[in-house]
Amino acid sequence: MSVYYNNLVYLLDRKDLSVAQFENVILIPKNKILEPTPVELVKIANYLDISIDLLITRPLKNLNKVLSTDIKMIILDVDGTMTDGGMYFTENGDQMKKYNTKDGMAIKNLVKTGFQFGIISHGYKIKVVEDRAKLLGIQNLYVGKEDKLTILNQWLTELNLTLEQVAFVGDDINDIKIMEAVGLSACPKDAVKSVKAIADIILEKDGGKACVREFIDEYITK
Template sequence: MIKLIVMDVDGTLTNGKLYIDNENNALKAFNVKDGFAIAQWVKYGGVAAIITGKTSDIVKRRAEELGIQELAQGVGNKVVELNKLVEKYNFSLEEVAYIGDDINDLGVMSIVGFSACPNDAVKEVIERVDFVSAKNGGAGAVREIFEKIMKHNGIWDKILKKYLEEK
């Protein structure tokens, strides 16, 4: 059973495009449906984490909005960071899922219990993961992967029931 879902950001939670204006403001677009699934995962007891090579206040804000418990930015070695999380929460690597899209994610993907990527990930990642989303990064891939994990863990039916019973 997966207990921790770790995500990359650019190309996974976003479409991988960075918009920078003349005042050096950077913009990233996040998918609302991805965010809903992440927030539900956390609400129902799952641990969510972001491990990314870049550092951004935008990502920090988005993580806070969704209740993501762990955020590691400016990371050079994602495997080292993942091992810190596994130790902190006393999880096995088999209880971890990782979602990424590029070759800097391959090391982490090779040691976790479940690896997944968006449909538009690089070829080297697509060839090595356990699951490839039908959707692109920033366009619902994370939602699809979280749903798959939550269905496997028996959480998705509880979420559906909650919303079906609202009056």
């Protein structure tokens, strides 16, 4: 079965509809529902209130969790998530990082609404990350070797939020503990296998290639 068909059946089941019943609702013949033209696909996606990209390319086994989770805060890893994982050094030994402007735009727009963001990184150059956080208006920042979940729990106490209200996007083994604890977890397409195995959502974009923008647009502000 195709990803599209499995997703279609899953979404219709949530509406207590079979494919045969859906035929009468949307006024498209069953054979066209199963193999729609672009115009018919737009109509089907609009009825199901989902993007065409999600409908035809990504298994929605975790959609129920995504839709039912009341996310109030997003925590981001840096290297391999907000960046491509590469590290750049000047002749003086100063570290530089390459960030994605599309990620930045999505973060800034959500911050303006009062949404909480945080960065937790096991890197060692706090100034590099601090400058990015300040530019984006990110309210919570930690760079160091302390346990990520411990840092997050401290923030949640101050903000009166719960782990269930937190989404985390990370890519490597040091993110697994916190990903398993929060309400919703996601990882870039090029995350390590052990992270992909436990992530609720595997994004289509690689780290540093607007994967954060994808997560925000497709799963938080959709």
